[in-house]
Amino acid sequence: MIQKPRGTRDIVPPESKLWVAVEATAHRVFQAFGAEEIRTPVFEHTELFVRSVGETTDIVHKEMYTFADRKGRSLTLRPEGTAGVARAFLENSLDQRPLPQRLYYIGPMFRYERMQRGRYREFRQIGLEIIGAASPLADAECIVVLFEFFTALGFDNLTVHVNNLGDPEDRPRYGELLRSHLQGVRDQLCADCQRRLEENPLRVLDCKVPTCKAITATTPGMEAVASPASRAHVEEVTSLLTSLGIPWQHNPRLVRGLDYYVRTVFEVVSPELGESTVICGGGRYDRLLADLGGPEIPGVGFAIGEDRLVEVLPPAFAAKVTAEGRLYLIPLGGETAFFGLQLARDLVRQGVPVELEVSGRSLKAALKRADKLGFARVAIFGEDELARGVVLLKDLRAGSQTEVSPVQLAEIWNAEAQP
Ligand code: HAM
Numbered sequence: 001m002i003q004k005p006r007g008t009r010d011i012v013p014p015e016s017k018l019w020v021a022v023e024a025t026a027h028r029v030f031q032a033f034g035a036e037e038i039r040t041p042v043f044e045h046t047e048l049f050v051r052s053v054g055e056t057t058d059i060v061h062k063e064m065y066t067f068a069d070r071k072g073r074s075l076t077l078r079p080e081g082t083a084g085v086a087r088a089f090l091e092n093s094l095d096q097r098p099l100p101q102r103l104y105y106i107g108p109m110f111r112y113e114r115m116q117r118g119r120y121r122e123f124r125q126i127g128l129e130i131i132g133a134a135s136p137l138a139d140a141e142c143i144v145v146l147f148e149f150f151t152a153l154g155f156d157n158l159t160v161h162v163n164n165l166g167d168p169e170d171r172p173r174y175g176e177l178l179r180s181h182l183q184g185v186r187d188q189l190c191a192d193c194q195r196r197l198e199e200n201p202l203r204v205l206d207c208k209v210p211t212c213k214a215i216t217a218t219t220p221g222m223e224a225v226a227s228p229a230s231r232a233h234v235e236e237v238t239s240l241l242t243s244l245g246i247p248w249q250h251n252p253r254l255v256r257g258l259d260y261y262v263r264t265v266f267e268v269v270s271p272e273l274g275e276s277t278v279i280c281g282g283g284r285y286d287r288l289l290a291d292l293g294g295p296e297i298p299g300v301g302f303a304i305g306e307d308r309l310v311e312v313l314p315p316a317f318a319a320k321v322t323a324e325g326r327l328y329l330i331p332l333g334g335e336t337a338f339f340g341l342q343l344a345r346d347l348v349r350q351g352v353p354v355e356l357e358v359s360g361r362s363l364k365a366a367l368k369r370a371d372k373l374g375f376a377r378v379a380i381f382g383e384d385e386l387a388r389g390v391v392l393l394k395d396l397r398a399g400s401q402t403e404v405s406p407v408q409l410a411e412i413w414n415a416e417a418q419p
Contacts, residue, residue: 007121021321029149035102040084046074052083054259056200063111077110081127090294099132118277129301136236139264154314159247163254164234166226173225175201205255221252230263260285280304324374326353330366332382350410
């Protein structure tokens with residue numbers, strides 16, 4: 001039998017219910033903060049990611065699914081969402097609409113990574129970008145939306161790690177600082193880092209090779225050379241977080257794996273997955289749109305790894321979502337099957353989720369199935385009930401039953417569904 005490619009996943013029932021519920025919550029919370037959905041292609045011209053994510057990053061260097069199409073054009077399955085959103089923003093002249101714009105997306109991303117828990121080659125992100133606002137308020141708003149989303153899912157144990165990556169003008173100074181700091185140990189760094197030290201010094205702090213990690217553990221962070229304006233910006237963001245009661249901590253080692261960031265960067269870790277499996281990452285990217293050939297429009301955003309998020313969902317949310325919330329309709333022979341189909345349609349039209357027994361099970365077999373699948377209530381109707389214009393509504397948890405008219409079914413259901 002043919003199996004799925006390594007690093008991909010099938011999301012099948014009952015787990016798929018969790019995904020639907022998480023995504024519905026994202027649509028609801030993000031839209032409530034004024035965000036609009038944007039959908040961009042799953043593949044883009046390779047050049048887009050090289051220019052935005054950065055040539056010297058691991059993502060571009062080692063992890064992209066790049067291929068030539070039939071005309072020999074180099075295309076890449078998107079490794080992340082921000083570059084495509086920025087491109088689409090410019091290409092569709094969204095900058096002609098009032099700024100800022102809050103755009104969100106949910107969809108698959110692709111990175112050729114070594115497989116481990118929470119790390120896949122096809123994974124899904126839920127992301128938000130606020131484009132066209134330079135103020136620290138926008139960074140703080142991003143994190144507020146993020147935490148409202150997490151709270152709606154029942155999380156109460158998450159912390160956001162924050163760092164300041166300074167402005168692009170600060171980078172050459174950081175290169176000098178790092179090179180002088182690492183002078184004596186330079187040749188102990190991996191070949192990649194020796195190259196990074198010249199080309200893109202910040203990336204040295206992102207190296208996963210243990211000897212490089214050990215060597216750079218005590219090097220000064222980017223903040224040592226950050227401009228006063230960038231410091232004031234990030235300090236304002238964190239003071240807003242403090243005032244809002246959002247748990248945050250300063251993490252000077254946080255550099256993020258993408259090159260477009262300036263000033264604020266942040267990540268969210270869950271106690272369950274630990275610091276090496278980040279649930280969400282984001283930050284400010286004020287030069288990205290200009291680097292892609294557009295006007296100078298600032299941006300800030302984040303993306304959540306949905307696969308990782310679903311893995312650590314609070315049990316109460318998961319239990320609520322997976323509870324069987326439909327009414328099981330059990331026709332008992334003769335004309336009742338057709339009546340059942342009509343009843344199913346009527347009930348759905350009135351907002352009652354149903355499952356119609358279509359396999360002709362006996363009452364005993366149907367009740368056994370209801371029990372196994374966790375249905376709380378079933379409606380049973382034989383020819384006798386139909387003749388009298390009633391159905392038997394059975395509450396399997398309470399062990400009670402009543403005869404009601406089909407019209408009453410929706411009324412009873414909807415009344416009980418009210419909180
Ligand atoms: P990122 O940190 O590369 O940022 O990815 C965001 C999140 O995607 C990670 O925190 C993680 O949860 C998830 N993720 C990344 N790689 C994998 C993988 N191989 N398997 C499973 N989950 C993964 C970005 O992509 C930026 N575009 C975020 C952003 C938006 N910055 C500003 N706006």
